[in-house]
Amino acid sequence: MANHYSKEDLELYRNHQMSILGRLTCQAHLKECPACAALLKELSEDDDFIRQLRASAQIYEAIVKNEPASKSTHHSV
Amino acid sequence: MAFTTKKSLLAKVRAGDEVSWAEFYAAYKPLILLCGQDCLLTPDENDELVQQVMSEIFRKDIVGKYDPDHIPDDVVFHYDPAHGRFRHYLRGIIRYQAMKLIRKREGTVALDDSAQQVVEPSVDVWDEMWDEEWKRHVLAMALTELKGHVQPETYVAFEMYAIQERPVQEVADFLNLPIASVYTAKSRCIAALKEIISKLEEQ
Numbered sequence: 001m002a003n004h005y006s007k008e009d010l011e012l013y014r015n016h017q018m019s020i021l022g023r024l025t026c027q028a029h030l031k032e033c034p035a036c037a038a039l040l041k042e043l044s045e046d047d048d049f050i051r052q053l054r055a056s057a058q059i060y061e062a063i064v065k066n067e068p069a070s071k072s073t074h075h076s077v
Numbered sequence: 078m079a080f081t082t083k084k085s086l087l088a089k090v091r092a093g094d095e096v097s098w099a100e101f102y103a104a105y106k107p108l109i110l111l112c113g114q115d116c117l118l119t120p121d122e123n124d125e126l127v128q129q130v131m132s133e134i135f136r137k138d139i140v141g142k143y144d145p146d147h148i149p150d151d152v153v154f155h156y157d158p159a160h161g162r163f164r165h166y167l168r169g170i171i172r173y174q175a176m177k178l179i180r181k182r183e184g185t186v187a188l189d190d191s192a193q194q195v196v197e198p199s200v201d202v203w204d205e206m207w208d209e210e211w212k213r214h215v216l217a218m219a220l221t222e223l224k225g226h227v228q229p230e231t232y233v234a235f236e237m238y239a240i241q242e243r244p245v246q247e248v249a250d251f252l253n254l255p256i257a258s259v260y261t262a263k264s265r266c267i268a269a270l271k272e273i274i275s276k277l278e279e280q
Contacts, residue, residue, distance in 0.1 A: 011260040015245070046267050050239045053270070056216035057240060063107045063114075 005029065005036045010043060085222055088276070090156045090163050098135060098148040105130075108214045109171055115206045116175045116198065122182070129174040134167075168207045219273040226269045227262075230254075234262035 005013070005026060012018050013026045030037050086104050089096050109130050113123035135154050160166040179197050198206065220240075224232050230252060237248045238259050249256045 007264050008257040008260040011263075012257065017245075017256060046263075049267065049270075052212075053216050053220060054240055054242075056213040057220055059111070059213060060107050060217040063110050 004033065005039070007039060007043065010036070010040050014040065014043065085277075086218075093155050093158060095153045095155060097153050098131070101134070101154070102131060102146075102148070104218065105167070105214075107217070108167075108210060111210050111213070112171050112207070113175060113178075115210065116179065118175065118178060122178045126171070126174055126178055129177070130171055133170050133174065164211055168204075168211075172203050172207070215274055215277045218277060219270050222273050223266060223270055226273065227266055231262040231265055234259045235266035239263055239266070 086100055106127055109127045110123050113126045156163055176197055234248055234252055237243045238245055245256050245259050248259050
């Protein structure tokens with residue numbers, strides 16, 4: 001690929017949804033292209049963000065349903 | 078593109094607009110309850126905490142007069158920006174009311190099974206706790222607001238894939254989209270969420 005990969009392309013790459021040839025080409029490109037490597041790193045950061053979002057949504061859903069919220073980082077006093 | 082021009086609750090608070098009890102209660106009750114849980118309040122104490130905090134904010138004595146779930150629509154408040162940032166104002170009220178409940182319990186001789194011995198959190202511990210709960214609150218509110226900021230199909234794709242953790246192929250099939258479009262939806266929603274969060278964080 002002469003140009004850069006899009007986020008969608010890199011999602012397909014990291015989720016093993018590219019053809020073998022596409023995957024090898026992308027892998028080679030990532031070794032040489034800091035911009036695409038940074039975009040791939042951004043996707044991992046997005047994963048962390050979504051994990052936090054999902055956890056908050058679950059805690060809020062539980063508290064609204066009147067269930068005690070279980071938190072991974074509970075810091076009772 | 079936003080499908081609604083309705084102002085968010087926090088935008089109304091910031092602008093000093095009229096905020097109804099029902100709207101405020103639905104948005105902040107979970108945050109108040111979570112703070113109470115962090116202080117190891119019992120469920121009854123936690124309910125009392127919500128009522129006391131709401132009474133304080135709305136300057137209305139509701140305890141024993143109204144069912145907090147059915148307060149008349151004309152009970153409203155305007156936030157006075159002279160109080161400083163709203164999140165700090167709210168933090169102070171919740172802490173003060175939680176401490177009152179802890180002190181009240183300390184004055185009782187017998188504790189029932191559901192009540193644990195608790196000590197008042199120091200200001201540092203409280204602030205750390207509050208920052209974590211506020212972050213959760215902002216994330217949960219941002220997710221609620223997201224619906225009005227993206228196309229319905231984009232939202233559904235994001236909710237199914239990112240929040241419900243359904244396999245991407247299943248989401249794509251359900252919405253009759255290519256897999257790449259599900260990833261595009263995820264990317265758009267994350268960008269929209271970050272924008273919403275940065276606005277909420279200004280409070």
